[in-house]
Amino acid sequence: MTHASAPTAAPAPEILPLGLDGVLVRFALRFEARANRAARALSAALEAAPLPGQVECVSALASVLVRFDRMTTTRVAIEAALSERLNDIQSAPHRPDRIWHIPASFGGENGPQLVQVAQIAGLGEGALVDQLCATPLDVLAIGFAPGQPYLGLLPENWEMPRLSALTPEVPAGAIVTAIRQIVLFANASPTGWRWLGRCAFRPFQLRADNPVPLRAGDGVRFTPVDHSALTAIEATGDPMGGARLERT
Template structure:
C-alpha cells in the first residue's frame, strides 16, 4: 500500500513527515503505525521519532546522516505494506471529582451550552476518548472524542497555575493536566491519579493510542483515593 506523505525540513537536525492536515483517528493510526515501522528499521544517526496528530518528526545527527539520506531511508521503509506490531490499545479509567473547588469552570461551561452542571458531567463522563499524542508538558495527553455539544472556547485570560490532575476542555478537546502549569483550558474537575511520575518505570500514565474513560467520584472518594495512593 502506498502511503501519501509530505516531507519537509524542520531545522538542521529534524524533518517532519506530514500525512494530512486534520485530526482524524484513521490518520492518527497511520502516524503511529508508521512510527512503529520506522522504529523497527531505525538506522545509525536517527535519534528520535516523535508522532503527533497527523505527522511525525524525525530527529537525527547531521554529522551521521543528512536530509537526502533521511529521504532515502523513508522511501525504503514508509511505503512497505507489512505492518509492524503495535502495542494493543489499553483502556484507562480516570476517576474525576467534577465541579466545586476541583472544577471551577464547570458552571461556566454549563451556562455556555445552556445545560445543567449534571448534564455536562454526564456527557463528559460517558464519552470514550482516544489519546492522539503526548505533548505540551510531560505526560499531557491530547484526547479526541469530546462531544461537539461540549466544545468550549479557552478562557480569555489563562491561569498562571493550574493544579495537577485538573480536567479541562479547550475547543473540541479535553485533557488532564499532569503537572501544575499555567493554562487556559476550562477546568471542570480533577483526578486524584498522578498522570506523570518520574519515579515510575513508565513515567507517563497514558500513551498515544490509549482509550480514556472518565468515572465520576465525589470529594470523599477523591480524598480517600489520595490518602491510599500517596
C-alpha cells in the same frame, strides 16, 4: 438526477527538513481526526521498526518528528525511507490495546468552570459529566509538559474555544477542555482551557520505573467519584490515583 460527491481524498503528507538532524512528516496544517490517526500510526510503526540511523520519533497532533544520527545516515536516506514507510501505514480507527479507567471528581472546587462548560455545551452539569465519562477518549498526543496527554475527540457540542484570558493556575490532575479535547495536567500550570474536574492520577511520575504511563493511542475513560472519594484516593499517596489499566 443528483449524484453523491466522491469522498475527498486526504492530502499527501509533507516531508520537511527540521534543523540539522530532523525531519518532520506533516499530515495536516491543523488538527483533524484523520491526520491524527495517520500520525499515530506512523509513530507506532517507526517505534516498532526504526529506520536505519533513527534516534528519536515523537508524534504530535498531526505530525511526526524523526531525528537521525548524521554520522550513520543522511537526510536524503531518511526521507526516502519515510516515503516508503508512509505507503504501508494504516490510519483507520482502531480499538486501543490499553484502556485506562481513571477516577475523577467534577465541579465545585475540583472543577470551578464546569457550569460554564455545561452552558456552552447546552447540557446540565450532570448530563455533561455523563457525556464526558461515556465518550471513548484516545491519547492523541503527549506534550506541552512531560507526560501530559491530549485526549479526544469529544462530541461536537464540546467544540468550544479557549478562554480569552488565562486562568492563573490549575493544579496537577486538573481536567480541562477546549476544541473537543481534554488535557489532563501533569503539573500545576496556567491555562487558557476550561477547568471542569480533577483526578489523583499523575501522567508524569518522576520516581517511577515508567515515568510516563500513558502513551499515544491508549484509551482513557473517566469514572465519576465525589469529592470525598477523591480525597481518600489522594491520601494514599499513590500517583496512579486509583487508575485501572484494562488490556484489550
